[in-house]
Amino acid sequence: MSEAMAHKRPVLLNTFIYGFIILWLILAAVPFLWTVWGSFKVEADFFSRESWWNAIFGTATIRETGAAFTGDGYYGAWITRDFWKAAFNTIIVTICVTTISLTLGTLGGYALARSGRNYAFWILIAALVFRAMPHITLVSGYLLPFFQLNIWGVLPTSIIVLVAINQPFTLWMLHSFFLSIPKDLDESAMVDGCTRFQAFRLVIMPVMWPGVVTTGLFSFLLGYNDFAVTAMLLSADNQTMVPKISSFLGSIQETGNVMFAVAAVVSATVPLFILVLFFQRQIVSGLTAGAVKG
Amino acid sequence: MPNKTFFAFILPSLIAMVLFIALPIVSVVVQSLYVSHEQILVEVENCQPFGGCSTELRVDSAATAALRDEQPLGRFNGLGTYVNRAHLATTELGVILSSERSFGEKWGQILNLPFYKALIFTLVYCFFVTPLAMALGFTIALAVNALPKVTKGPIIFFSLLPMIITPLIGSLILYWMLSPNGILGATIQHIFNDPTLSLRASPALTWGALLTYGVWTNAPFSFVVFYAGLQTVPGDTLESAMIDGASRWERIRYVIIPHLAPLATFVALVQLMDNFRVFEPIVGFSAEANATSLSWLIYNDLTGDSQQFGSAGATSVLTILGVVILLSPVLVRTWREFKHKAV
Amino acid sequence: MAQIRLKNVSKRWGKFVGVDNFNLDIADQEFLVLLGPSGCGKTTTMRMIAGLEEITEGEVWIGDQMVNKLEPKDRDISMVFQSYGLYPNMTVYENIRFPLKVRKVPKEQHHERVMAASKMVELDDFLERRPAALSGGQRQRVALARAIVREPNAFLMDEPLSNLDAKLRVSTRAQIKNLHHTLKRTTVYVTHDQIEAMTLADRVVVMNKGVVQQVGTPMEIYDQPANTFVASFIGSPAMNLVNGMIADGVFTSDGIRIEGLPHRASGAVTLGFRAEDANLAEANGQIEAPIYTVELLGEATMLSMRVAGELVSIKVGKDYRAEIGELARIAIPASACHIFDQSTGARIEA
Numbered sequence A: 001m002s003e004a005m006a007h008k009r010p011v012l013l014n015t016f017i018y019g020f021i022i023l024w025l026i027l028a029a030v031p032f033l034w035t036v037w038g039s040f041k042v043e044a045d046f047f048s049r050e051s052w053w054n055a056i057f058g059t060a061t062i063r064e065t066g067a068a069f070t071g072d073g074y075y076g077a078w079i080t081r082d083f084w085k086a087a088f089n090t091i092i093v094t095i096c097v098t099t100i101s102l103t104l105g106t107l108g109g110y111a112l113a114r115s116g117r118n119y120a121f122w123i124l125i126a127a128l129v130f131r132a133m134p135h136i137t138l139v140s141g142y143l144l145p146f147f148q149l150n151i152w153g154v155l156p157t158s159i160i161v162l163v164a165i166n167q168p169f170t171l172w173m174l175h176s177f178f179l180s181i182p183k184d185l186d187e188s189a190m191v192d193g194c195t196r197f198q199a200f201r202l203v204i205m206p207v208m209w210p211g212v213v214t215t216g217l218f219s220f221l222l223g224y225n226d227f228a229v230t231a232m233l234l235s236a237d238n239q240t241m242v243p244k245i246s247s248f249l250g251s252i253q254e255t256g257n258v259m260f261a262v263a264a265v266v267s268a269t270v271p272l273f274i275l276v277l278f279f280q281r282q283i284v285s286g287l288t289a290g291a292v293k294g
Numbered sequence B: 001m002p003n004k005t006f007f008a009f010i011l012p013s014l015i016a017m018v019l020f021i022a023l024p025i026v027s028v029v030v031q032s033l034y035v036s037h038e039q040i041l042v043e044v045e046n047c048q049p050f051g052g053c054s055t056e057l058r059v060d061s062a063a064t065a066a067l068r069d070e071q072p073l074g075r076f077n078g079l080g081t082y083v084n085r086a087h088l089a090t091t092e093l094g095v096i097l098s099s100e101r102s103f104g105e106k107w108g109q110i111l112n113l114p115f116y117k118a119l120i121f122t123l124v125y126c127f128f129v130t131p132l133a134m135a136l137g138f139t140i141a142l143a144v145n146a147l148p149k150v151t152k153g154p155i156i157f158f159s160l161l162p163m164i165i166t167p168l169i170g171s172l173i174l175y176w177m178l179s180p181n182g183i184l185g186a187t188i189q190h191i192f193n194d195p196t197l198s199l200r201a202s203p204a205l206t207w208g209a210l211l212t213y214g215v216w217t218n219a220p221f222s223f224v225v226f227y228a229g230l231q232t233v234p235g236d237t238l239e240s241a242m243i244d245g246a247s248r249w250e251r252i253r254y255v256i257i258p259h260l261a262p263l264a265t266f267v268a269l270v271q272l273m274d275n276f277r278v279f280e281p282i283v284g285f286s287a288e289a290n291a292t293s294l295s296w297l298i299y300n301d302l303t304g305d306s307q308q309f310g311s312a313g314a315t316s317v318l319t320i321l322g323v324v325i326l327l328s329p330v331l332v333r334t335w336r337e338f339k340h341k342a343v
Numbered sequence C: 001m002a003q004i005r006l007k008n009v010s011k012r013w014g015k016f017v018g019v020d021n022f023n024l025d026i027a028d029q030e031f032l033v034l035l036g037p038s039g040c041g042k043t044t045t046m047r048m049i050a051g052l053e054e055i056t057e058g059e060v061w062i063g064d065q066m067v068n069k070l071e072p073k074d075r076d077i078s079m080v081f082q083s084y085g086l087y088p089n090m091t092v093y094e095n096i097r098f099p100l101k102v103r104k105v106p107k108e109q110h111h112e113r114v115m116a117a118s119k120m121v122e123l124d125d126f127l128e129r130r131p132a133a134l135s136g137g138q139r140q141r142v143a144l145a146r147a148i149v150r151e152p153n154a155f156l157m158d159e160p161l162s163n164l165d166a167k168l169r170v171s172t173r174a175q176i177k178n179l180h181h182t183l184k185r186t187t188v189y190v191t192h193d194q195i196e197a198m199t200l201a202d203r204v205v206v207m208n209k210g211v212v213q214q215v216g217t218p219m220e221i222y223d224q225p226a227n228t229f230v231a232s233f234i235g236s237p238a239m240n241l242v243n244g245m246i247a248d249g250v251f252t253s254d255g256i257r258i259e260g261l262p263h264r265a266s267g268a269v270t271l272g273f274r275a276e277d278a279n280l281a282e283a284n285g286q287i288e289a290p291i292y293t294v295e296l297l298g299e300a301t302m303l304s305m306r307v308a309g310e311l312v313s314i315k316v317g318k319d320y321r322a323e324i325g326e327l328a329r330i331a332i333p334a335s336a337c338h339i340f341d342q343s344t345g346a347r348i349e350a
Helices: A002-006 A011-038 A053-057 A059-065 A072-080 A083-115 A118-132 A135-149 A155-179 A183-191 A196-207 A209-225 A228-233 A241-255 A258-293 B003-032 B061-070 B090-098 B103-112 B114-145 B149-164 B167-178 B183-192 B203-231 B235-243 B248-276 B280-284 B294-303 B309-342 C042-050 C092-102 C107-120 C136-148 C166-183 C194-200 C218-223 C228-233
Strands: B041-048 B052-059 C004-013 C016-026 C031-035 C057-062 C077-080 C154-158 C186-191 C203-208 C211-216 C240-247 C250-253 C256-258 C267-273 C287-296 C301-307 C310-316 C327-331 C338-341
Touching: A011 A053, A011 A258, A011 B114, A011 B149, A011 B167, A011 B203, A053 A059, A072 A083, A072 A258, A083 A118, A083 A155, A083 A196, A083 A209, A083 A241, A083 A258, A083 B003, A118 A155, A118 B003, A118 B248, A118 B309, A135 A155, A135 A228, A135 B003, A135 B294, A135 B309, A155 A209, A155 A228, A155 A258, A155 B003, A183 A196, A183 C077, A196 B003, A196 C092, A209 A258, A228 A241, A228 B294, A241 A258, A241 B167, A258 B149, A258 B167, A258 B203, B003 B309, B090 B103, B103 B114, B114 B149, B114 B203, B114 B248, B114 B294, B114 B309, B149 B203, B167 B183, B167 B203, B167 B280, B203 B248, B203 B280, B235 B248, B248 B309, B280 B294, B294 B309, C004 C042, C016 C042, C016 C211, C031 C042, C031 C194, C042 C057, C042 C077, C042 C154, C042 C186, C042 C203, C077 C136, C092 C107, C092 C136, C107 C136, C136 C154, C136 C166, C166 C194, C186 C194, C194 C218, C203 C218, C203 C228, C211 C218, C211 C228, C228 C240, C228 C267, C228 C338, C240 C310, C250 C267, C301 C327
Parallel strands: C031 C186, C031 C203, C077 C154, C154 C186
Antiparallel strands: B041 B052, C004 C016, C004 C057, C203 C211, C240 C250, C240 C267, C250 C256, C267 C338, C287 C301, C287 C327, C301 C310
16 A cells, blocks of 8 residues: 555655655664774774774774774683673573573463463563563662572572563563464363363464564563673673673773773674574564554 | 462462562562661770870771671661662752752752652653654654565664664663764764763763663664554555545544554553663763663662662662552553453 | 253353353253353353363263363363364374374274264365365364264364354254264254254253253244243244233234234233244234335245334245335234233243
8 A cells, every 4th residue: 555655645755754764774773883893993993083984994993903904802802801701601691591481481371371360360460560670679689688598699590580580571472472372272172181281282382482482582682681680690700791891891991992892792782683683573573462462 | 270270380480470579579678678787896995015005996897797797687777768868868858948049959959869860860761762762663663654665674674773782782882982082972072162072071961862872772662563553554444534535644643643542552651661770871871970860879889889788779669669650550540440340 | 871961050250140050951962052142151151061161150960970170181072162273283184183192092093083083074185284274164174073083972062163154054064963963972062043053953052141041942942932032032033022012812012903812911011923924914914014124035025114113024925015115914813922021021821
């Protein structure tokens, strides 16, 4: 319909629409492109007082290193400052958070979708309230007990906490996804001779993967993007990428090695780019699933 | 589903939520009623061979540490923490309000109280960013909907980036561009012809940068949801509006906006919740001198040299109250609908 | 042997009553139809028999066992769902075989029994397809085959024909009737379609708002509806119902007067008569009113006219022609009249 109408649209309006979209795309994409490009320069170029053309042509970079591009920032961050360790920790945290969240969430979401009792409703409402809690308020409740129990600073603690914080969202998302799977399916299975759990395993599990993948993407993002929990609950040795970057800031800016942080930032952005590239459709459907039904 | 089966399925998830969401809230409330122990002082007689003796107060660090180990919560302080200067500052607020100064001066003084400074920024961020991001998202959605189909995939790809990006990283990227030596910061100095203008020096610029970041990172969510909503606008209604003689704008006003209204409520709710906990941008922009948020206050209490659990607890409780107030329209509506259904 | 017995069965959600004090004995090998409008509790009743819905009060017995606390799988029943509930990730063959597999029926029997069941519903050519590649009618037959492959004590069918188009519905209906004759199993069948109920049932239970209105053979509920609800629900067109007064065997209302009724009652009543029992009158008929519409049905012509504020339908010969607004005289034999209490709607016997 929109294409048929495009012919009738006044030229002025069309110009405005294209102009607006181009402007938005610049706003959305250029900061990333700029930073990626700049991460291969030296600090004098990326933060150039004279002219920002230096950052594009790499004037100072050529002067200092002899080439227009340099990997010094990446070398400094990954090797000198052990960013690889943080990356490795991030991999562990995100994989664990995603799988545990999904395991608990599918079971719980399925029960909520099939129960239809009042308490299921109230659990969902409580989850909504929990979902709204700022993470840092919860963290301030963890610290003291975790110190006492001597479980502060290690990866498993952070993983469990992230899983719990992620549960309200996961439950809501999977609950609405399971509602879209006909009840007839598991009920036939139960009449055919399955227990509830067998019905879930044999009949529901084979058809639930689209919803699980979508929810999993968001669990992944939560674990990956988190700063409040990992910054407060992990000791310096066990830091993941995001708190590591933040700890770069304090020490690096003084010694003039801000390019380490820039390189680390770009490195941490790449997986997100790839994620959007391959799972754009699922991300969009996940964002809209809650909205269209709610 | 029988109760037993239901709980067998949901128990792991419930336990996780109770242990790590519900209990911490309780723990925060308890913490907020305590403050850390004062240091134990001992009188030490200090005698020197020729100077005679003098008594001196000294910190007994061993005893202090022992006491802190024994009672990690600290000593009971009641609501003391809530009303002190770092939080509700009731005394200070009373003095300011009863003084004879002009409104502007009072406002300035209130902004100097850490809790109110954070609260005001948090609320401004919430209620400025949310509608603006929704308006921007809606406009993008309308514009993209008017474009040929092939362009949609790439546009959505790039549009998702500001939303999907780690908040700390996203704000750092903008911060670097806006720093005096960065491309945008230098340009701004050039435009205003003021070589001292910088994020650090200008509160207005800091607020502007944080709010811009907020709109930038929130708009894609509105865009995606509204864009999906636009695909479900009933074609029949649009066409009959066209036959009835509605202009382009009237079709948006009377058909599309009413159709998207329920979605808008949902988007507003989610974004208000998320924006109320604004935190990472303050760290990323190193903005604490000019703008702080409630979440940042808690973070600051917890990361300082001596961790102030009581103070962090009190701010957390006040923040949670804020969340409940924000959510109350939803909760009241849900409760009414539920009662209605039960009768 | 599988009689199914429901004793004082009720289902409540909070204050909402889904099924109210349902009592019924279903005989072995009987074909019983639960009939009623949507939301009348018929599906809930069946789901309580299946064990998919908890029973708030009362007892359900299958054979000589009280099954209230049994899981659906332990009740030895099979069920055909309205939207079939086929497993989308399995082929037709695997779908039909599924009940045998989860019930640990010895493996060597599987193939033979799947083939027998699929032959019975003429599915042999589609066994390797997945449900998504089947038409609506074929999916429906997969659901049937899956239900019969196990040879359970009883079949439960929840509106199995409602997702089929009109033509397919007629042929599948015949197939179900034939299957019941072959397999000789107790069958409980839920529908809102009174024609399905009339054609399939040994006995029909008419329900409304959670309450049983009448239990009887199709002819009984057609010829002697227990109340105005049953009268208006059964038959196409539904029975004409006109409010009026009765005294000394004479029913009168605006535009209608019927004498010689055998009923002793007097006072405010509702008169019921079926369109096919009325006829054109030669001279002075019981109804005299202008024609509202004339509809040609092919095998007959349907007249409608307004009597005492109600539109009544009269079936007349296929060659009858008249203009809208023309005055028509209609004869209604007193023997074809049903009288119902106006306030309770209950049938008043002669």
